[in-house]
Amino acid sequence: MPSSQPPDDATTCARPAEEPPSRTAPLVPPIELSAVYRIEGLDQVDALYEGREPGFIYARDGHPNAVRLASKAATLEGAEAALVCASGMGAEAALLLTLLGPGDEVALSEGLYGRTVALVGRELARFDIGHRTFDATQPHSLREALTPKTRLVFAETLSNPLVRLADIEGLAEVARTAQAPLVIDHTFAPLLCRPLALGAEVVTHSATKLIGGHSDLTLGLLAGQSELIGRVSTVAATFGLTGNPFESWLALRGVATLALRSARACATALALAERLAGVKHVAAVHYPGLSEHPDHIRAASVLQGGFGTILTIDLKERGRADSFIRALRHIPFAPSLGDVATTLSHPATTSHRGQSAEQWARQGITPGLIRLSIGLEDPDDLWEDLHQALQAR
Numbered sequence: 001m002p003s004s005q006p007p008d009d010a011t012t013c014a015r016p017a018e019e020p021p022s023r024t025a026p027l028v029p030p031i032e033l034s035a036v037y038r039i040e041g042l043d044q045v046d047a048l049y050e051g052r053e054p055g056f057i058y059a060r061d062g063h064p065n066a067v068r069l070a071s072k073a074a075t076l077e078g079a080e081a082a083l084v085c086a087s088g089m090g091a092e093a094a095l096l097l098t099l100l101g102p103g104d105e106v107a108l109s110e111g112l113y114g115r116t117v118a119l120v121g122r123e124l125a126r127f128d129i130g131h132r133t134f135d136a137t138q139p140h141s142l143r144e145a146l147t148p149k150t151r152l153v154f155a156e157t158l159s160n161p162l163v164r165l166a167d168i169e170g171l172a173e174v175a176r177t178a179q180a181p182l183v184i185d186h187t188f189a190p191l192l193c194r195p196l197a198l199g200a201e202v203v204t205h206s207a208t209k210l211i212g213g214h215s216d217l218t219l220g221l222l223a224g225q226s227e228l229i230g231r232v233s234t235v236a237a238t239f240g241l242t243g244n245p246f247e248s249w250l251a252l253r254g255v256a257t258l259a260l261r262s263a264r265a266c267a268t269a270l271a272l273a274e275r276l277a278g279v280k281h282v283a284a285v286h287y288p289g290l291s292e293h294p295d296h297i298r299a300a301s302v303l304q305g306g307f308g309t310i311l312t313i314d315l316k317e318r319g320r321a322d323s324f325i326r327a328l329r330h331i332p333f334a335p336s337l338g339d340v341a342t343t344l345s346h347p348a349t350t351s352h353r354g355q356s357a358e359q360w361a362r363q364g365i366t367p368g369l370i371r372l373s374i375g376l377e378d379p380d381d382l383w384e385d386l387h388q389a390l391q392a393r
Contacts, residue, residue: 029068031249035059061237065248069207070221072255077186077203078194079223083233084243084251088187088206089115091220094236095183095202096120098228099152102128107145109136109155111162111363113185114352116154137295139170146178153180157195158188161312161347161371162286162364165295165302172199181228188310188337191262192303202228209338210309213254213261217247259305261340261376266306268382269374273311275383281320281390283368287311310337315368321346324370327392330377330385337373342382345371 006012037056039045047053056062066084074082085091096119100106106120110133120131135141136155153175155166168184175182181201187209195203205211207219220243222232236242266289273287288299289307299307315321325333325344334343335350345351348367352360360366374382 029065029249029252031246032064033245034063059245060240060242062233062242063245063248065245065252066243069219069243069248069252069255072252073205073211073221074223076191076255077223078196079203079229080226081229082221082223083229083236084207084248085220085222085236085241086243087218088185088204088208088220089119090236090241090243091204091206091222092116092185093119094232094239094241095204095222096124096152097239098232098235099181100124100129103149104151105130105132105147105149107131107142107150107153107180108133109159109166110134111136111159111164112154112156113160114354116185118354120154136166136171137164139167139174142171142174143177146174146180150178150180153178153182154185155182156185156188157193158288158308158310160188160351161310161345161369163188163288163293163308163310163312165288165299167298168193168195168198168200168302175199189303189308191259192266192305192308196224198302201225207251207254209336210262211254211258211338212251213258213338213340214250215334215336215339217250217254219243219247219251262309263305264376265309265374268377268379269309269311269372270307271379272372272374272382272386276311276313276386279387279390281315282313283316284314285311286314309374310371311374312369312371314366315370316366318348318367321368321370323392324389327389328385329388331372331382331389337371339373340376342375342377343373345373347371 036058048055048057069084070082085094108120108131132145134145142153155171158165172182182199183202183204184195184200186195186203187206190210202222202224205221207221208217222229270289273285273290276282277285277290287293288295290296315324331342331344335345347365347369352365
């Protein structure tokens with residue numbers, strides 16, 4: 001017979017509250033912060049681990065917020081499946097740890113994000129994993145970099161910081177001859193094209209950037225075939241590289257306005273690039289929407305809905321760059337990108353600070369290079385701030 005006595009206060013405090021009765025569902029997906037899930041019995045736990053029954057066990061292995069975000073990402077990329085990781089670098093690390101072993105090599109496009117280069121060139125090198133570099137705009141350059149040891153090809157849709165547009169179709173064709181999957185970091189260009197449709201096998205994102213859109217989360221995404229994403233998911237969970245519920249929820253909220261934010265920022269970036277191209281103190285403007293950009297013709301064909309939200313200007317000298325940064329009134333030096341507000345970064349001292357002068361020279365990076373991440377402000381207001389700062393000495 002159940003006791004008619006109410007439980008002790010300590011018991012009442014410790015036990016979860018009852019779910020309130022409701023025949024309606026929330027319009028907005030809830031944040032589900034539970035680290036672990038209740039299981040009915042031993043038969044169910046077997047079914048869950050063996051994939052015969054859907055459900056969750058431990059949040060590091062999966063949770064509803066990550067599943068919702070992954071489903072959205074897979075749909076947007078035209079992929080069979082996607083995975084949410086703790087950061088963009090976490091996504092890359094999980095993928096590389098899945099596909100590479102001692103003695104293998106990676107072909108890296110020249111000018112990749114500095115931490116990606118460090119991951120392969122420094123950290124994975126400790127495990128006898130090598131790498132070679134190639135020009136992502138020239139597929140023949142990749143062909144020359146391939147060896148019998150090449151197991152993976154890695155490039156960015158739009159390079160950081162000079163926004164060169166990779167020839168994804170050409171790279172994919174060459175990579176297939178080596179049976180090496182082409183991985184594309186699509187962080188700079190979500191929605192502007194679908195790398196998987198162009199021949200890539202895996203797409204990665206730092207969802208911290210444009211997908212999240214508000215500089216208030218740190219997450220990464222991978223999208224590709226179900227079998228591969230399943231393998232990477234196991235590795236990511238083992239190494240603790242998966243994303244948490246709250247930030248997954250924030251990123252999904254960011255996705256809701258991604259198309260609007262991207263269209264607005266792309267249009268503003270083009271308008272500013274055209275104005276900056278005529279300024280005396282600016283040695284060069286790098287933006288694929290400009291007709292003089294070396295990849296403009298390909299960009300006009302491949303990119304849909306704009307030429308990206310990133311533009312880079314070259315002031316040549318560190319002193320000029322520093323004066324410009326200090327003179328800006330409303331555009332902060334914040335070494336990230338994709339926020340609703342315009343920000344800037346200085347590649348030589350942030351994303352590419354660990355590289356040599358020779359590496360900078362090959363990529364076209366100078367001490368005066370400034371990368372602008374364009375936000376949602378009025379273009380004229382941004383121009384006013386940029387123009388006055390360029391006059392500073």
